[in-house]
Amino acid sequence: MTTDYSASPPLTEQLENFESLALLHTQTLLRTATRMCGNASEADDIVQETLLRAWKYWHTFELGSNCRAWLFRIMINLIHRRRESLSSLAEHVSVDEPAMANVLRFEPKLEMDERGALSALNSLPKEYRDIIFLVLVEEFSYKEAAVMLNVPMGTVMSRLHRARQMMKKLICPDQKEDVATA
Amino acid sequence: MNLLNCHQINELLSAYLENELDPTTTLTVANHLEKCSLCERELAFLTNVSNLVRSAVEQIDKQDLSLISRASTINAYVKSQIAINPQTSPQAQTSQTPVNSYTSAETASTNNVVRLNTHQRRLAGGKKILLSLAASLAIVFLSLFAITYYSTTTGPLMSGVARNHQLCNVIELSNIGWHKGHSTENLLEVNNIKLPQLNSLGIEFYNLHPCKVYNAPFLHLMYKKGNKPVSIYYGSENTVAKLKETIPNIVPNKLYLQQESDLQIGAISTLKNNLWLIAGQLTEQEINAITSQLPMNSSSETEQSQLFH
Numbered sequence: 323m324t325t326d327y328s329a330s331p332p333l334t335e336q337l338e339n340f341e342s343l344a345l346l347h348t349q350t351l352l353r354t355a356t357r358m359c360g361n362a363s364e365a366d367d368i369v370q371e372t373l374l375r376a377w378k379y380w381h382t383f384e385l386g387s388n389c390r391a392w393l394f395r396i397m398i399n400l401i402h403r404r405r406e407s408l409s410s411l412a413e414h415v416s417v418d419e420p421a422m423a424n425v426l427r428f429e430p431k432l433e434m435d436e437r438g439a440l441s442a443l444n445s446l447p448k449e450y451r452d453i454i455f456l457v458l459v460e461e462f463s464y465k466e467a468a469v470m471l472n473v474p475m476g477t478v479m480s481r482l483h484r485a486r487q488m489m490k491k492l493i494c495p496d497q498k499e500d501v502a503t504a
Numbered sequence: 505m506n507l508l509n510c511h512q513i514n515e516l517l518s519a520y521l522e523n524e525l526d527p528t529t530t531l532t533v534a535n536h537l538e539k540c541s542l543c544e545r546e547l548a549f550l551t552n553v554s555n556l557v558r559s560a561v562e563q564i565d566k567q568d569l570s571l572i573s574r575a576s577t578i579n580a581y582v583k584s585q586i587a588i589n590p591q592t593s594p595q596a597q598t599s600q601t602p603v604n605s606y607t608s609a610e611t612a613s614t615n616n617v618v619r620l621n622t623h624q625r626r627l628a629g630g631k632k633i634l635l636s637l638a639a640s641l642a643i644v645f646l647s648l649f650a651i652t653y654y655s656t657t658t659g660p661l662m663s664g665v666a667r668n669h670q671l672c673n674v675i676e677l678s679n680i681g682w683h684k685g686h687s688t689e690n691l692l693e694v695n696n697i698k699l700p701q702l703n704s705l706g707i708e709f710y711n712l713h714p715c716k717v718y719n720a721p722f723l724h725l726m727y728k729k730g731n732k733p734v735s736i737y738y739g740s741e742n743t744v745a746k747l748k749e750t751i752p753n754i755v756p757n758k759l760y761l762q763q764e765s766d767l768q769i770g771a772i773s774t775l776k777n778n779l780w781l782i783a784g785q786l787t788e789q790e791i792n793a794i795t796s797q798l799p800m801n802s803s804s805e806t807e808q809s810q811l812f813h
Protein backbone atom coordinates (compact mmCIF):
# COMPACT_ATOMS: atom_id res chain seq x y z
CA MET A 323 0.00 0.00 0.00
CA THR A 324 2.56 2.56 -1.06
CA THR A 325 0.76 5.83 -1.42
CA ASP A 326 1.46 7.59 -4.66
CA TYR A 327 1.22 11.31 -4.16
CA SER A 328 2.81 12.11 -7.47
CA ALA A 329 -0.34 12.10 -9.57
CA SER A 330 -1.97 15.50 -10.04
CA PRO A 331 -4.49 15.96 -7.30
CA PRO A 332 -8.02 16.37 -8.64
CA LEU A 333 -9.88 19.55 -7.78
CA THR A 334 -12.02 17.89 -5.11
CA GLU A 335 -8.90 16.74 -3.36
CA GLN A 336 -7.39 20.19 -3.62
CA LEU A 337 -10.55 21.59 -2.08
CA GLU A 338 -10.43 19.06 0.70
CA ASN A 339 -6.79 19.82 1.35
CA PHE A 340 -7.49 23.52 1.36
CA GLU A 341 -10.24 23.07 3.91
CA SER A 342 -8.27 20.76 6.16
CA LEU A 343 -4.92 22.54 5.86
CA ALA A 344 -5.64 26.21 5.28
CA LEU A 345 -9.07 27.05 6.68
CA LEU A 346 -7.98 25.41 9.88
CA HIS A 347 -5.81 28.44 10.61
CA THR A 348 -8.38 31.21 10.18
CA GLN A 349 -8.69 31.92 13.89
CA THR A 350 -4.92 32.03 14.34
CA LEU A 351 -4.55 34.37 11.39
CA LEU A 352 -7.30 36.54 12.75
CA ARG A 353 -5.74 36.81 16.18
CA THR A 354 -2.41 37.95 14.80
CA ALA A 355 -3.97 40.26 12.22
CA THR A 356 -6.03 41.93 14.94
CA ARG A 357 -2.89 42.43 17.02
CA MET A 358 -0.90 43.80 14.14
CA CYS A 359 -3.56 46.03 12.58
CA GLY A 360 -5.11 47.12 15.83
CA ASN A 361 -8.50 47.10 14.16
CA ALA A 362 -10.89 44.18 14.10
CA SER A 363 -12.69 44.90 10.85
CA GLU A 364 -9.42 45.64 9.03
CA ALA A 365 -8.13 42.34 10.37
CA ASP A 366 -11.22 40.55 9.06
CA ASP A 367 -10.66 42.02 5.60
CA ILE A 368 -7.01 41.08 5.59
CA VAL A 369 -7.61 37.51 6.68
CA GLN A 370 -10.36 37.11 4.10
CA GLU A 371 -8.08 38.41 1.38
CA THR A 372 -5.27 36.19 2.64
CA LEU A 373 -7.41 33.09 2.30
CA LEU A 374 -8.76 34.03 -1.13
CA ARG A 375 -5.21 34.62 -2.34
CA ALA A 376 -4.15 31.37 -0.73
CA TRP A 377 -6.81 29.52 -2.69
CA LYS A 378 -5.83 31.30 -5.88
CA TYR A 379 -2.25 30.09 -5.46
CA TRP A 380 -3.11 26.82 -3.76
CA HIS A 381 -1.58 24.82 -6.58
CA THR A 382 1.77 26.38 -5.73
CA PHE A 383 1.53 25.37 -2.09
CA GLU A 384 3.70 22.43 -1.51
CA LEU A 385 1.92 19.79 0.54
CA GLY A 386 5.02 18.88 2.47
CA SER A 387 5.60 22.36 3.82
CA ASN A 388 4.14 24.29 6.70
CA CYS A 389 0.77 25.70 5.73
CA ARG A 390 0.45 28.02 8.70
CA ALA A 391 3.79 29.66 7.84
CA TRP A 392 2.78 29.91 4.18
CA LEU A 393 -0.49 31.64 5.10
CA PHE A 394 1.23 33.97 7.52
CA ARG A 395 3.65 34.97 4.82
CA ILE A 396 0.80 35.95 2.53
CA MET A 397 -0.92 37.80 5.35
CA ILE A 398 2.15 39.73 6.55
CA ASN A 399 2.68 40.77 2.96
CA LEU A 400 -0.84 42.18 2.79
CA ILE A 401 -0.45 43.91 6.14
CA HIS A 402 2.78 45.56 5.01
CA ARG A 403 1.18 46.73 1.79
CA ARG A 404 -1.70 48.15 3.73
CA ARG A 405 0.67 49.97 6.06
CA GLU A 406 2.58 51.40 3.11
CA SER A 407 -0.55 52.72 1.47
CA LEU A 408 -1.72 54.15 4.76
CA SER A 409 1.50 56.03 5.29
CA SER A 410 1.52 57.39 1.74
CA LEU A 411 -2.07 58.53 2.14
CA ALA A 412 -1.46 60.44 5.30
CA GLU A 413 2.03 61.74 5.16
CA HIS A 414 1.92 64.15 8.01
CA VAL A 415 -0.53 62.32 10.18
CA SER A 416 0.83 59.77 12.54
CA VAL A 417 -0.49 56.47 11.25
CA ASP A 418 1.02 54.24 13.81
CA GLU A 419 -1.69 51.76 14.57
CA PRO A 420 -3.50 51.85 17.86
CA ALA A 421 -2.15 49.33 20.25
CA MET A 422 -3.81 46.00 20.60
CA ALA A 423 -5.54 46.62 23.91
CA ASN A 424 -7.20 49.79 22.63
CA VAL A 425 -9.16 48.02 19.92
CA LEU A 426 -10.62 45.26 22.00
CA ARG A 427 -14.34 45.49 22.43
CA PHE A 428 -14.07 44.20 25.93
CA GLU A 429 -11.99 44.85 28.99
CA PRO A 430 -9.73 41.82 29.41
CA LYS A 431 -9.30 40.50 32.93
CA LEU A 432 -5.58 40.32 33.49
CA GLU A 433 -3.16 39.93 36.33
CA MET A 434 -1.29 43.07 37.32
CA ASP A 435 2.00 41.98 35.76
CA GLU A 436 0.29 40.76 32.60
CA ARG A 437 -1.29 44.17 32.29
CA GLY A 438 2.14 45.74 32.70
CA ALA A 439 3.59 43.49 30.02
CA LEU A 440 0.75 44.35 27.68
CA SER A 441 1.13 48.09 28.04
CA ALA A 442 4.89 47.74 27.60
CA LEU A 443 4.25 45.75 24.45
CA ASN A 444 1.84 48.37 23.18
CA SER A 445 4.42 51.09 23.55
CA LEU A 446 6.96 49.32 21.32
CA PRO A 447 7.44 50.41 17.70
CA LYS A 448 5.41 48.14 15.45
CA GLU A 449 8.30 46.25 13.89
CA TYR A 450 9.33 45.14 17.37
CA ARG A 451 5.77 44.26 18.29
CA ASP A 452 5.42 42.21 15.12
CA ILE A 453 8.46 40.12 15.87
CA ILE A 454 7.16 39.38 19.35
CA PHE A 455 3.83 38.24 17.96
CA LEU A 456 5.44 36.03 15.34
CA VAL A 457 8.22 34.42 17.35
CA LEU A 458 7.15 34.60 20.98
CA VAL A 459 3.42 34.14 20.59
CA GLU A 460 3.03 32.19 17.35
CA GLU A 461 6.33 30.37 17.90
CA PHE A 462 7.63 30.63 14.38
CA SER A 463 11.33 29.92 13.97
CA TYR A 464 13.71 32.78 13.22
CA LYS A 465 14.02 31.47 9.70
CA GLU A 466 10.28 31.41 9.13
CA ALA A 467 9.88 34.89 10.61
CA ALA A 468 12.72 36.19 8.44
CA VAL A 469 11.00 34.88 5.31
CA MET A 470 7.68 36.42 6.34
CA LEU A 471 9.12 39.80 7.18
CA ASN A 472 11.52 39.72 4.26
CA VAL A 473 14.52 40.53 6.45
CA PRO A 474 17.76 38.63 7.17
CA MET A 475 17.72 36.14 10.03
CA GLY A 476 20.21 38.26 11.93
CA THR A 477 17.69 41.10 11.94
CA VAL A 478 15.05 38.84 13.44
CA MET A 479 17.49 37.83 16.14
CA SER A 480 18.61 41.34 17.01
CA ARG A 481 15.12 42.83 16.79
CA LEU A 482 13.71 40.23 19.12
CA HIS A 483 16.53 40.78 21.56
CA ARG A 484 16.03 44.52 21.41
CA ALA A 485 12.30 44.06 21.89
CA ARG A 486 12.86 41.97 25.00
CA GLN A 487 15.33 44.50 26.36
CA MET A 488 12.88 47.34 25.84
CA MET A 489 10.12 45.35 27.47
CA LYS A 490 12.34 44.54 30.41
CA LYS A 491 13.20 48.19 30.89
CA LEU A 492 9.54 49.19 30.74
CA ILE A 493 8.38 46.47 33.07
CA CYS A 494 11.09 46.91 35.65
CA PRO A 495 12.58 50.38 35.10
CA ASP A 496 14.61 50.30 38.31
CA GLN A 497 16.53 47.23 37.18
CA LYS A 498 20.10 48.36 36.81
CA GLU A 499 21.81 47.60 33.57
CA ASP A 500 24.63 45.84 35.32
CA VAL A 501 25.05 43.19 32.66
CA ALA A 502 25.46 45.44 29.71
CA THR A 503 28.14 47.44 31.45
CA ALA A 504 29.92 44.53 33.10
CA MET B 505 36.06 27.23 22.42
CA ASN B 506 35.64 30.96 22.24
CA LEU B 507 35.38 32.75 25.53
CA LEU B 508 32.78 35.47 25.32
CA ASN B 509 32.27 38.22 27.85
CA CYS B 510 28.99 38.97 29.58
CA HIS B 511 28.00 41.59 27.07
CA GLN B 512 28.46 39.23 24.15
CA ILE B 513 26.63 36.46 25.96
CA ASN B 514 23.84 38.87 26.75
CA GLU B 515 23.30 39.50 23.04
CA LEU B 516 22.80 35.77 22.50
CA LEU B 517 20.37 35.10 25.32
CA SER B 518 17.24 35.72 23.30
CA ALA B 519 18.25 33.26 20.62
CA TYR B 520 19.36 30.86 23.34
CA LEU B 521 15.84 30.95 24.78
CA GLU B 522 14.32 30.11 21.42
CA ASN B 523 16.78 27.31 20.81
CA GLU B 524 18.03 29.13 17.72
CA LEU B 525 21.78 28.99 18.31
CA ASP B 526 24.03 26.42 16.69
CA PRO B 527 25.23 23.63 19.00
CA THR B 528 28.66 25.16 19.63
CA THR B 529 27.31 28.56 20.58
CA THR B 530 24.58 26.96 22.68
CA LEU B 531 27.31 25.18 24.60
CA THR B 532 29.30 28.37 25.03
CA VAL B 533 26.27 30.16 26.43
CA ALA B 534 25.26 27.23 28.65
CA ASN B 535 28.81 27.02 30.00
CA HIS B 536 28.87 30.71 30.75
CA LEU B 537 25.48 30.59 32.47
CA GLU B 538 26.69 27.85 34.78
CA LYS B 539 29.35 30.15 36.12
CA CYS B 540 27.87 33.63 35.82
CA SER B 541 24.98 34.53 38.09
CA LEU B 542 24.66 37.95 36.46
CA CYS B 543 23.87 36.48 33.05
CA GLU B 544 21.75 33.80 34.64
CA ARG B 545 19.66 36.52 36.25
CA GLU B 546 19.37 38.34 32.95
CA LEU B 547 18.15 35.14 31.33
CA ALA B 548 15.55 34.76 34.06
CA PHE B 549 14.36 38.33 33.37
CA LEU B 550 14.07 37.71 29.63
CA THR B 551 12.24 34.45 30.25
CA ASN B 552 9.90 36.24 32.58
CA VAL B 553 9.15 38.94 29.99
CA SER B 554 8.34 36.28 27.41
CA ASN B 555 6.10 34.37 29.76
CA LEU B 556 4.21 37.49 30.74
CA VAL B 557 3.60 38.43 27.12
CA ARG B 558 2.44 34.94 26.30
CA SER B 559 0.08 34.67 29.22
CA ALA B 560 -1.36 38.16 28.67
CA VAL B 561 -2.02 37.46 25.00
CA GLU B 562 -3.39 34.04 25.82
CA GLN B 563 -5.80 35.54 28.33
CA ILE B 564 -7.02 38.06 25.77
CA ASP B 565 -7.54 35.37 23.14
CA LYS B 566 -9.42 33.23 25.60
CA GLN B 567 -11.71 36.09 26.53
CA ASP B 568 -12.23 37.41 23.02
CA LEU B 569 -15.27 35.38 22.08
CA SER B 570 -15.77 37.34 18.87
CA LEU B 571 -12.83 35.48 17.27
CA ILE B 572 -14.77 32.26 16.77
CA SER B 573 -17.72 33.85 15.03
CA ARG B 574 -15.52 36.16 12.96
CA ALA B 575 -13.46 33.19 11.80
CA SER B 576 -16.48 31.13 10.85
CA THR B 577 -17.99 34.07 8.94
CA ILE B 578 -14.76 34.45 7.00
CA ASN B 579 -14.52 30.73 6.28
CA ALA B 580 -18.12 30.65 5.07
CA TYR B 581 -17.43 33.57 2.76
CA VAL B 582 -14.23 32.05 1.39
CA LYS B 583 -15.97 28.74 0.75
CA SER B 584 -18.81 30.49 -1.07
CA GLN B 585 -16.28 32.31 -3.27
CA ILE B 586 -14.54 29.03 -4.04
CA ALA B 587 -17.88 27.46 -4.94
CA ILE B 588 -18.49 30.27 -7.44
CA ASN B 589 -15.00 30.04 -8.87
CA PRO B 590 -13.37 26.71 -8.07
CA GLN B 591 -10.39 27.28 -10.35
CA THR B 592 -7.36 28.01 -8.22
CA SER B 593 -5.81 30.22 -10.90
CA PRO B 594 -5.31 30.32 -14.67
CA GLN B 595 -2.02 28.49 -14.26
CA ALA B 596 -3.57 25.79 -12.15
CA GLN B 597 -4.15 23.42 -15.02
CA THR B 598 -0.62 23.42 -16.33
CA SER B 599 1.19 23.41 -13.05
CA GLN B 600 -0.64 20.56 -11.40
CA THR B 601 2.45 18.47 -11.53
CA PRO B 602 4.51 16.51 -9.04
CA VAL B 603 6.25 19.69 -7.87
CA ASN B 604 3.56 20.31 -5.31
CA SER B 605 3.41 16.87 -3.89
CA TYR B 606 5.47 14.04 -2.60
CA THR B 607 7.34 11.91 -5.00
CA SER B 608 6.95 8.45 -3.68
CA ALA B 609 9.52 5.84 -4.36
CA GLU B 610 8.82 2.13 -4.25
CA THR B 611 9.98 0.62 -1.02
CA ALA B 612 11.05 -2.95 -1.29
CA SER B 613 11.07 -4.18 2.26
CA THR B 614 7.57 -3.37 3.35
CA ASN B 615 4.27 -2.43 1.85
CA ASN B 616 3.33 -0.12 4.67
CA VAL B 617 5.95 2.57 4.17
CA VAL B 618 5.65 5.94 2.55
CA ARG B 619 8.85 7.68 1.62
CA LEU B 620 8.56 11.44 1.62
CA ASN B 621 10.57 13.62 -0.66
CA THR B 622 9.26 17.09 -0.79
CA HIS B 623 10.23 19.73 -3.24
CA GLN B 624 10.79 22.93 -1.43
CA ARG B 625 9.45 25.89 -3.30
CA ARG B 626 7.98 28.74 -1.39
CA LEU B 627 6.28 31.25 -3.58
CA ALA B 628 4.35 34.41 -3.25
CA GLY B 629 3.35 37.00 -5.77
CA GLY B 630 2.82 37.11 -9.48
CA LYS B 631 6.29 37.11 -10.99
CA LYS B 632 7.27 34.02 -9.12
CA ILE B 633 4.31 32.14 -10.50
CA LEU B 634 5.95 32.31 -13.90
CA LEU B 635 9.11 30.96 -12.37
CA SER B 636 7.19 28.16 -10.75
CA LEU B 637 5.54 27.37 -14.04
CA ALA B 638 8.91 27.16 -15.68
CA ALA B 639 10.18 24.99 -12.86
CA SER B 640 7.27 22.61 -13.06
CA LEU B 641 7.62 22.31 -16.81
CA ALA B 642 11.28 21.53 -16.31
CA ILE B 643 10.39 18.81 -13.85
CA VAL B 644 7.77 17.35 -16.16
CA PHE B 645 10.47 17.34 -18.81
CA LEU B 646 12.90 15.61 -16.49
CA SER B 647 10.43 12.99 -15.42
CA LEU B 648 9.83 12.10 -19.03
CA PHE B 649 13.35 10.78 -18.97
CA ALA B 650 12.68 8.95 -15.74
CA ILE B 651 15.07 11.06 -13.74
CA THR B 652 13.92 11.37 -10.18
CA TYR B 653 14.24 14.81 -8.75
CA TYR B 654 14.71 14.96 -5.01
CA SER B 655 15.15 18.03 -2.94
CA THR B 656 16.97 17.91 0.36
CA THR B 657 14.53 20.16 2.16
CA THR B 658 11.51 18.61 3.73
CA GLY B 659 8.52 19.14 5.99
CA PRO B 660 9.06 21.22 9.14
CA LEU B 661 8.39 18.56 11.77
CA MET B 662 10.69 16.03 10.13
CA SER B 663 13.45 18.64 9.66
CA GLY B 664 12.89 19.72 13.26
CA VAL B 665 13.57 16.16 14.34
CA ALA B 666 16.89 16.13 12.52
CA ARG B 667 17.93 19.41 14.13
CA ASN B 668 16.76 18.41 17.59
CA HIS B 669 18.45 15.02 17.37
CA GLN B 670 21.80 16.66 16.70
CA LEU B 671 21.43 19.49 19.20
CA CYS B 672 20.21 17.33 22.09
CA ASN B 673 23.08 14.95 21.64
CA VAL B 674 25.63 17.73 21.84
CA ILE B 675 23.99 19.10 24.97
CA GLU B 676 23.56 15.72 26.59
CA LEU B 677 27.12 14.57 25.96
CA SER B 678 28.60 17.81 27.23
CA ASN B 679 27.40 17.05 30.76
CA ILE B 680 26.13 20.56 31.33
CA GLY B 681 22.78 20.14 29.67
CA TRP B 682 19.51 21.73 30.67
CA HIS B 683 18.09 18.25 30.54
CA LYS B 684 19.72 17.03 33.71
CA GLY B 685 17.83 16.29 36.86
CA HIS B 686 14.85 14.44 35.43
CA SER B 687 13.97 11.12 36.94
CA THR B 688 13.71 8.52 34.22
CA GLU B 689 11.16 6.35 35.97
CA ASN B 690 8.89 9.21 36.75
CA LEU B 691 8.69 10.52 33.18
CA LEU B 692 7.81 7.11 31.82
CA GLU B 693 5.28 6.60 34.57
CA VAL B 694 3.60 9.96 34.03
CA ASN B 695 3.25 9.20 30.35
CA ASN B 696 2.24 5.65 31.01
CA ILE B 697 4.61 4.08 28.51
CA LYS B 698 7.06 1.26 28.76
CA LEU B 699 10.57 1.92 27.62
CA PRO B 700 11.03 0.35 24.17
CA GLN B 701 13.65 -2.42 24.52
CA LEU B 702 15.95 -2.36 21.51
CA ASN B 703 18.88 -4.37 22.88
CA SER B 704 18.16 -7.18 20.44
CA LEU B 705 18.89 -4.68 17.66
CA GLY B 706 22.16 -3.62 19.27
CA ILE B 707 20.60 -0.33 20.33
CA GLU B 708 20.97 0.64 23.95
CA PHE B 709 18.98 3.12 25.95
CA TYR B 710 20.90 5.66 28.01
CA ASN B 711 18.82 8.73 28.82
CA LEU B 712 15.54 10.59 28.42
CA HIS B 713 14.10 14.06 28.91
CA PRO B 714 11.11 16.19 27.91
CA CYS B 715 11.90 17.98 24.67
CA LYS B 716 10.41 20.27 22.07
CA VAL B 717 10.50 19.53 18.36
CA TYR B 718 9.04 22.10 15.99
CA ASN B 719 7.46 23.65 19.04
CA ALA B 720 5.61 20.51 19.98
CA PRO B 721 6.26 18.67 23.26
CA PHE B 722 7.79 15.20 23.07
CA LEU B 723 9.41 12.74 25.38
CA HIS B 724 12.91 12.33 23.97
CA LEU B 725 14.34 8.83 24.49
CA MET B 726 18.05 8.69 23.74
CA TYR B 727 19.67 5.48 22.58
CA LYS B 728 23.03 4.48 21.16
CA LYS B 729 23.92 2.07 18.45
CA GLY B 730 27.65 1.63 18.93
CA ASN B 731 28.82 5.22 19.22
CA LYS B 732 26.05 6.61 16.98
CA PRO B 733 23.11 8.29 18.69
CA VAL B 734 19.56 7.15 17.97
CA SER B 735 16.62 9.29 19.06
CA ILE B 736 13.09 8.12 19.67
CA TYR B 737 10.42 10.70 20.38
CA TYR B 738 7.01 10.07 21.82
CA GLY B 739 4.27 12.70 21.56
CA SER B 740 0.56 13.05 22.08
CA GLU B 741 -2.31 14.15 19.83
CA ASN B 742 -1.24 17.71 19.21
CA THR B 743 2.02 16.38 17.83
CA VAL B 744 0.07 14.29 15.34
CA ALA B 745 -1.59 17.55 14.30
CA LYS B 746 1.87 18.98 13.59
CA LEU B 747 2.63 16.05 11.32
CA LYS B 748 -0.68 16.57 9.56
CA GLU B 749 0.66 19.88 8.34
CA THR B 750 2.98 17.73 6.26
CA ILE B 751 0.84 14.66 5.65
CA PRO B 752 -2.83 15.67 5.62
CA ASN B 753 -4.26 12.16 5.60
CA ILE B 754 -1.94 10.38 7.93
CA VAL B 755 -2.73 6.67 8.35
CA PRO B 756 -2.09 5.09 11.77
CA ASN B 757 0.49 2.31 11.97
CA LYS B 758 1.97 3.36 8.67
CA LEU B 759 5.62 4.33 8.64
CA TYR B 760 6.52 7.60 6.97
CA LEU B 761 10.20 7.87 6.10
CA GLN B 762 12.35 10.77 5.19
CA GLN B 763 16.05 11.26 4.60
CA GLU B 764 17.66 14.40 6.05
CA SER B 765 21.32 14.46 4.95
CA ASP B 766 22.82 11.38 6.64
CA LEU B 767 19.89 10.92 8.99
CA GLN B 768 16.96 8.64 8.37
CA ILE B 769 13.77 9.86 10.01
CA GLY B 770 10.68 7.78 10.56
CA ALA B 771 7.25 8.81 11.80
CA ILE B 772 4.45 6.52 12.81
CA SER B 773 1.19 7.41 14.52
CA THR B 774 -0.68 4.98 16.71
CA LEU B 775 -4.32 3.93 16.78
CA LYS B 776 -4.73 6.05 19.88
CA ASN B 777 -3.40 9.05 18.02
CA ASN B 778 -0.01 9.32 19.66
CA LEU B 779 3.12 9.77 17.61
CA TRP B 780 6.49 8.06 17.49
CA LEU B 781 9.44 9.62 15.70
CA ILE B 782 12.73 7.89 15.11
CA ALA B 783 15.99 9.52 14.01
CA GLY B 784 19.52 8.30 13.48
CA GLN B 785 22.06 7.15 10.97
CA LEU B 786 19.94 4.12 10.26
CA THR B 787 18.83 2.09 7.30
CA GLU B 788 15.21 1.74 6.38
CA GLN B 789 15.31 -1.87 7.61
CA GLU B 790 16.63 -0.76 10.97
CA ILE B 791 13.88 1.84 11.32
CA ASN B 792 11.36 -0.85 10.47
CA ALA B 793 12.82 -3.16 13.09
CA ILE B 794 12.69 -0.40 15.71
CA THR B 795 9.10 0.36 14.80
CA SER B 796 8.08 -3.20 15.52
CA GLN B 797 9.37 -2.80 19.08
CA LEU B 798 7.34 0.32 19.85
CA PRO B 799 4.12 0.08 21.83
CA MET B 800 1.56 0.81 19.15
CA ASN B 801 -1.91 -0.26 20.21
CA SER B 802 -1.28 -2.34 23.25
CA SER B 803 -2.33 -1.56 26.78
CA SER B 804 1.12 -0.09 27.29
CA GLU B 805 0.03 2.84 25.23
CA THR B 806 -1.68 5.51 27.24
CA GLU B 807 -5.27 6.64 26.61
CA GLN B 808 -4.35 10.25 26.53
CA SER B 809 -0.77 11.22 26.97
CA GLN B 810 -0.32 13.43 29.96
CA LEU B 811 2.90 14.81 28.62
CA PHE B 812 3.34 18.35 29.94
CA HIS B 813 -0.28 18.68 30.95
Ligand SMILES: [Zn+2]
Pocket residue numbers: 509510511513536540541542543544
Ligand atom coordinates in the same frame (compact mmCIF):
# COMPACT_ATOMS: atom_id res chain seq x y z
ZN1 LIG C 1 27.99 36.71 32.36
Ligand SMILES: [Zn+2]
Pocket residue numbers: 668672713714715716724
Ligand atom coordinates in the same frame (compact mmCIF):
# COMPACT_ATOMS: atom_id res chain seq x y z
ZN1 LIG D 1 15.90 16.33 23.36
